[in-house]
Amino acid sequence: MINKLVENIKKTGAPIVVGLDPMLNYVPEHVQKKAFAEYGETLEGAAEAIWQFNKEIVDKTYDLIPAVKPQIAMYEQFGVPGLVAFKKTVDYCKSKGLVVIGDVKRGDIGSTSAAYAVGHLGHVQVGKNRYAGFDEDFATVNPYLGSDGINPFIDVCKEEKKGLFILVKTSNPSSGEFQDRLIDGRPLYELVGEKVAAWGEECMGDEYSYIGAVVGATYPEMGKVLRKIMPKAYILVPGYGAQGGKGKDLVHFFNEDGLGAIVNSSRGIIAAYKQEQYAKFGAENFGDASRAAVEAMIADIGGALNNR
């Protein structure tokens, strides 16, 4: 899958990910109304609304982008119908040729991690049959439990040719509380970055490893250091747009080949029609507003990379 991700990035010239994080209040009224008319103001109605919302955004942007990142929490809040909408979204994006990064942030003791890995990236055995559960291409993983929490994910990735993005330095304001703590004089995020590079060495695709890292756009100096520590890891960079990250902050997350990083924006793209600069599209044309926001993001990051 890392090869497909790199190929899609080269094909589109767009090192970006659209984050499909649909809160109900981002879904325009006309979409909500239609879903509620069919299913009532129920969990099923909400799930239908977010699915239709996602579908329109994907239809309007898929030709410009290499990948999407549905955040499972946004679906889980609607219980089982929400999870059905998550799965429909994963399958639909894959049918459009997009790489799907399941933002599930899992990680537990080994046996439990194995079940998470099977459910999101692998196949489960039921009698004589094997079934894929959610079947994303990549999953985000939390490394707090150490190697035995990560290894089951790596095993499934090797078997299924899938990949991981392991949290190294997160974009949120409190991320330093633990991640920046010094251990033998070095911040914890660097030590985790070294471990990601080591895990990734035996998991190489053609150019990059399928064991990647998450480093927030909001910490560009740390991104620069981590880029060097993990030269073969793809870095998923969230925090662009709504959290304040801009193209010019992001150049050091990339390698000299212009590859090595993929920048996520969720609210900045999917709720673009609510922003002043895209208000002209109106709620009816929210998908066109998202397309314009994707084009602006590609131009911003591309411009910054060309000028470095």
Ligand SMILES: O=C(O)c1cc(=O)[nH]c(=O)n1[C@@H]1O[C@H](COP(=O)(O)O)[C@@H](O)[C@H]1O
């Ligand atoms: O793993 C992630 O994607 C992630 C890691 C991180 O450090 N920060 C971060 O914001 N994210 C996710 O990236 C998305 C950011 O959304 P926006 O701020 O709306 O672009 C959300 O789905 C977050 O859960």
